[in-house]
Amino acid sequence: MKGSVGELGEFGLIRELTSRITSAPAVRLGPGDDAAVVAAPDRRVVATTDVLVEGRHFRRDWSTAYDVGRKAAAQNLADIAAMGAVPTAVLLGLAVPAELPATWPIELMDGIRDESEAAGAGVAGGDVVRGESVTVSITALGDLRGREPVTRSGARTGDIVAVTGWLGWSAAGFAVLSRGFRSPRAFVEAHRRPEPPYAAGPAGAALGATAMTDVSDGLVADLGHIARASKVRIDIRSAALDVPAQMSDIGQAVGVDPLHWVLTGGEDHAIVATFPPETKLPARWRVIGEVLPTRLRGGPGGPAALPRVTVDGAVWDKAGGWEHFAAPEGGDRR
Amino acid sequence: MKGSVGELGEFGLIRELTSRITSAPAVRLGPGDDAAVVAAPDRRVVATTDVLVEGRHFRRDWSTAYDVGRKAAAQNLADIAAMGAVPTAVLLGLAVPAELPATWPIELMDGIRDESEAAGAGVAGGDVVRGESVTVSITALGDLRGREPVTRSGARTGDIVAVTGWLGWSAAGFAVLSRGFRSPRAFVEAHRRPEPPYAAGPAGAALGATAMTDVSDGLVADLGHIARASKVRIDIRSAALDVPAQMSDIGQAVGVDPLHWVLTGGEDHAIVATFPPETKLPARWRVIGEVLPTRLRGGPGGPAALPRVTVDGAVWDKAGGWEHFAAPEGGDRR
Numbered sequence: 001m002k003g004s005v006g007e008l009g010e011f012g013l014i015r016e017l018t019s020r021i022t023s024a025p026a027v028r029l030g031p032g033d034d035a036a037v038v039a040a041p042d043r044r045v046v047a048t049t050d051v052l053v054e055g056r057h058f059r060r061d062w063s064t065a066y067d068v069g070r071k072a073a074a075q076n077l078a079d080i081a082a083m084g085a086v087p088t089a090v091l092l093g094l095a096v097p098a099e100l101p102a103t104w105p106i107e108l109m110d111g112i113r114d115e116s117e118a119a120g121a122g123v124a125g126g127d128v129v130r131g132e133s134v135t136v137s138i139t140a141l142g143d144l145r146g147r148e149p150v151t152r153s154g155a156r157t158g159d160i161v162a163v164t165g166w167l168g169w170s171a172a173g174f175a176v177l178s179r180g181f182r183s184p185r186a187f188v189e190a191h192r193r194p195e196p197p198y199a200a201g202p203a204g205a206a207l208g209a210t211a212m213t214d215v216s217d218g219l220v221a222d223l224g225h226i227a228r229a230s231k232v233r234i235d236i237r238s239a240a241l242d243v244p245a246q247m248s249d250i251g252q253a254v255g256v257d258p259l260h261w262v263l264t265g266g267e268d269h270a271i272v273a274t275f276p277p278e279t280k281l282p283a284r285w286r287v288i289g290e291v292l293p294t295r296l297r298g299g300p301g302g303p304a305a306l307p308r309v310t311v312d313g314a315v316w317d318k319a320g321g322w323e324h325f326a327a328p329e330g331g332d333r334r
Numbered sequence: 335m336k337g338s339v340g341e342l343g344e345f346g347l348i349r350e351l352t353s354r355i356t357s358a359p360a361v362r363l364g365p366g367d368d369a370a371v372v373a374a375p376d377r378r379v380v381a382t383t384d385v386l387v388e389g390r391h392f393r394r395d396w397s398t399a400y401d402v403g404r405k406a407a408a409q410n411l412a413d414i415a416a417m418g419a420v421p422t423a424v425l426l427g428l429a430v431p432a433e434l435p436a437t438w439p440i441e442l443m444d445g446i447r448d449e450s451e452a453a454g455a456g457v458a459g460g461d462v463v464r465g466e467s468v469t470v471s472i473t474a475l476g477d478l479r480g481r482e483p484v485t486r487s488g489a490r491t492g493d494i495v496a497v498t499g500w501l502g503w504s505a506a507g508f509a510v511l512s513r514g515f516r517s518p519r520a521f522v523e524a525h526r527r528p529e530p531p532y533a534a535g536p537a538g539a540a541l542g543a544t545a546m547t548d549v550s551d552g553l554v555a556d557l558g559h560i561a562r563a564s565k566v567r568i569d570i571r572s573a574a575l576d577v578p579a580q581m582s583d584i585g586q587a588v589g590v591d592p593l594h595w596v597l598t599g600g601e602d603h604a605i606v607a608t609f610p611p612e613t614k615l616p617a618r619w620r621v622i623g624e625v626l627p628t629r630l631r632g633g634p635g636g637p638a639a640l641p642r643v644t645v646d647g648a649v650w651d652k653a654g655g656w657e658h659f660a661a662p663e664g665g666d667r668r
Contacts, residue, residue, distance in 0.1 A: 028378060032563070033485050034416040034547055035382035035476070040374035044362060047458060048369035049473055051427040053465040082368040093385040093427065093471040124381060131387040137427040137471035139383055142369070151367045213368055229366070 005105065005130075006098030013102060014128055017092075017109045024122020026088035026143070036124035038089040038141055045088075046142040046149065048079040054134040062177055065104040067192040068136065069111020071267075075216060076140035077119040078196035078269035082214040084150040084205025085142035087121035087198065092138055095131030108136065119198045147205045150273070155211040155230035159274040161289040162281055164204075165197040166190060167219055168258065171265025172247050175254050184246055196269035200284070204273045207281065212273035218264035220316050223272060223289075223309045230274075235310045236263070236289040263316060339439065339464075340432030347436065348462055351426075351443045358456020360422035360477070370458035372423040372475055380419040380476040380483065384410050388468040396511055399438040401526040402470065403445020405601075408528050409550060410474035411453040412603035415535025416548040418484040419476030421455035426472055429465030442470065453532045481539045484607070489545040489564035493608040495623040496615055498538075499531040500524060501553055502592065505599025506581050509588050518580055530603035534618070538607045541615065546607035552598035554650050557606060557623075557643045564608075569644045570597070570623040597650060 005013055018031045029037035038045070050072070052058060058068045073090055080087045092112055096105055105128070113123050121140065173191025182188060196214065204212050211226045219236070227234045243258050251258035274291055275281065309316065339347055352365045363371035372379070384406070386392060392402045407424055414421045426446060430439055439462070447457050455474065507525025516522060530548065538546050545560045553570070561568045577592050585592035608625055609615065643650065 029483060029485065033483075033487075034413040035380045035419070035474075035483075037417070037478070037483050038379050038381055039377065040379040041377050043373065043375050043377055045372050045374040045379040045475065046369045047372055047423070047425055047473070047475060049425040049427045049459065049471070050461045051429050051463045051465075051469070051471060053429050053463055053469075055466075056464060079368040083371070085369070089381070091381055091383040091473060093383045093473075095385050095387050095469055125383065127384045129385045129387055130390060131385075131469060132389075132467050133465070135385070135387075135429055135465060135469045135471075137383070137385060137469075139381070139425060139427075139473040140369075141379065141381060144371070149363060149367075149369075149371050151363065153367075 003102055004098060005096050005100045005102050008102040010128060013105060016102070016106050017128065020106065020109045020113055021123045022113060022117070024089065027122040027124045031125045036089070036091065038124050040143060042144045042146055044144055046080050046083050046085040046144060047139065048076055049137060049139040050076050052136040063192050065107035066111040069108040070115040070193050072136045072138050073112045073115035074194050074196050074269060076138045077115065077121060077198060078214040078216070080140045080142035081196065081198045081201025082212050082271055083142065084147055084201055084209070084212065085144045086202050087119040087140055087142045089121050089124040089141045090116050090138055091124055092126035094126065094128045095135040096128065097132060097134070098130055100134065112138070145202065150205045150209045150212040152211050152213055152226045152229035155226050155232050155234070155274040155291050157232060157291055157293050158277050159210055159291040160277050160279065160287050161223070161234055161236070161272065161274050161291065162285040162287045163270050163272040164200045164285045165270030166195070166268040167215065167241065167270050168247060168261030168265040168268070170194055170267040171261035172250050172258065175256060175261070176250060179254060184250065186246070187250065190268060194268050197271055200271040204271060207275060208279055209273035209275055212271065215266060215268060215270040215272055217266045219272065220263050220309045220311070226274065227309055231294060233292040233294050233308060233310060234289060235292055235313060238312050240286065240288040242286065263311065337436055338432060339430050339434045339436050342436040344462060347439060350436070350440050351462065354440065354443045354447055355457045356447060356451070358423065361456040361458045365459045370423070370425065372458050374477060376478045376480055378478055380414050380417050380478060381473065382410055382413040383471060383473040386470040397526050399441035400445040403442040404449040404527050406470045406472050407446045407449035408530050408603060410472045411449065411455060411532060412530035412548040412550070414474045414476035415530065415532045416546050416605055417476065418481055418535055418539025418543070418546065419478045420536050421453040421474055421476045421532065423455050423458040423475045424450050424472055425458055426460035428460065428462045429469040430462065431466060431468070432464055434468065446472070479536065484539045484543045484546040486545050486547055486560045486563035489560050489566050489568070489608040489625045491566060491625055491627050492611050493544055493625040494611050494613065494621050495557070495568055495570065495606065495608050495625065496619040496621045497604050497606040498534045498619045499604030500529070500602040501549065501575065501604050502581060502595030502599040502602070504528055504601040505595035506584050506592065509590060509595070510584060513588060518584065520580070521584065524602060528602050531605055534605040538605060541609060542613055543607035543609055546605065549600060549602060549604040549606055551600045553606065554597050554643050554645070560608065561643055565628060567626040567628050567642060567644060568623055569626055569647060572646050574620065574622045576620065597645065
């Protein structure tokens with residue numbers, strides 16, 4: 001595929017994009033009509049949408065179009081899994097400049113398709129328009145398979161907090177890349193192409209998770225969403241967190257406490273959940289903390305602090321997730 | 335609400351946006367969690383997504399944010415209706431520059447909510463990020479209520495072609511606006527805020543429509559999608575089309591044949607469908623043509639022309655829908 005998006009034309013590009021799509025069990029009617037039809041056997045559909053903007057959420061010199069596609073799909077599919085649902089389909093909304101090489105959106109679609117397949121979903125449809133810069137909007141759909149959705153508001157005092165998937169790997173990779181390095185490869189790859197533990201979402205729901213979310217803004221920030229929604233405090237035991245030796249090495253090299261990446265790095269899309277204390281968790285879940293009443297007994301947050309997240313009983317003041325417009329803290333991302 | 339999006343901040347803006355949302359019967363879990371949960375009683379969900387880019391699909395000096403919101407929602411909800419489905423929910427993906435007045439996305443959300451309500455749907459969730467320019471991505475979901483989806487590929491020789499809703503009004507309004515006028519108001523309003531006949535989609539399906547679509551690219555172009563998908567020719571009788579006297583007056587004033595607007599103007603989101611010839615159609619459906627075999631008997635298209643649309647038996651050479659990247663004709667929009 002040579003030439004630009006403008007040379008290929010809208011219909012030519014759409015033909016190329018739809019030709020990359022493979023069939024998926026849940027996609028009953030794929031691209032080519034006014035709308036797609038996707039199976040929703042549960043009689044409810046779980047739906048989420050995320051927008052990625054070039055220069056802000058990805059850089060074309062750091063990530064290939066394929067990796068951007070995988071990442072964009074992953075962050076939406078992880079949101080579906082974090083509700084306890086099984087991903088079924090994604091839709092793509094794409095704005096691209098006419099001068100963009102036509103290979104870029106085509107490889108993006110390959111990445112979206114492959115990540116969707118990895119999550120058990122298919123590409124159901126989309127829209128492509130011309131824009132000043134590259135904007136990738138993905139909507140993901142999923143099925144609850146008869147279970148209730150696991151929201152952020154069900155954590156109860158006494159619950160254990162457990163996580164599965166990777167924490168801080170993408171952030172460590174970002175730190176490496178932003179200093180001009182391309183290795184260690186494992187972390188750079190984790191930044192370019194996260195691998196969310198999709199199956200852990202429905203599995204967590206089946207295990208009786210009382211609250212669940214994927215870690216997209218950072219562990220402390222995302223547990224903060226659960227703490228606020230559930231009106232509880234969550235304490236993380238830092239000794240329970242996995243800081244790989246290689247991550248410590250990078251931290252030393254670039255002068256960053258690797259615990260910072262593990263506690264505040266998003267984009268790995270680990271799944272974190274709270275469970276009743278008696279829950280027998282499979283080995284892939286790591287218990288990292290517990291749910292406490294909101295009222296702090298002393299501590300830096302003051303005697304009657306708001307529901308929040310503590311690390312080893314203390315307020316982690318380097319916390320906080322993304323804040324796109326530079327405003328005060330608080331609130332939910334969606 | 336004073337100040338810019340940047341001053342309000344991402345979380346502040348999201349709080350404002352979600353506070354505008356009203357409950358809707360199909361939205362079981364709205365914004366504030368990893369994903370929304372929407373009712374899908376049919377066990378299938380109809381889904382579509384469209385992207386609107388400032389300067390290309392709307393202009394902030396011609397349309398208020400509220401009207402952009404209504405229009406963006408309308409074009410997606412009309413796609414749902416055109417499958418024969420009942421709209422249930424929309425999701426919003428929004429990229430905005432930090433310097434944009436905060437009132438803009440808030441009024442946009444009001445428009446999206448009101449148009450969704452008009453279609454019987456609710457706002458289920460979304461994502462807001464910072465971008466160089468305003469990009470509005472909407473995903474709409476719908477329910478088939480036990481009926482099969484009406485695709486573009488079911489038109490059969492002998493079927494009648496019927497339309498309901500407005501044709502050419504938005505295009506006439508655009509012509510007026512682009513010449514610096516603000517009246518006649520009815521056409522300018524139609525351009526700013528289309529009123530798709532949402533109920534006509536499920537009603538058309540119930541009447542036995544063999545193929546159906548909404549008119550978003552223009553009547554000839556959208557019937558062309560049906561003709562190609564169904565491998566038939568469609569002939570429109572121009573005398574059967576409704577050209578209001580006031581539209582003729584504008585046409586004369588600006589030197590445009592008003593039939594051009596009716597045949598090629600998109601964005602009114604009329605619903606056009608093919609029906610078996612014996613179908614008794616309610617008065618709000620206007621029969622405008624018939625489905626013929628693909629092989630033209632003489633005529634300007636040549637003796638063995640491709641499936642296409644003719645007007646009074648002749649090829650309408652001013653036809654064709656939007657082509658965002660200036661490429662050769664053909665193909666489907668999705």
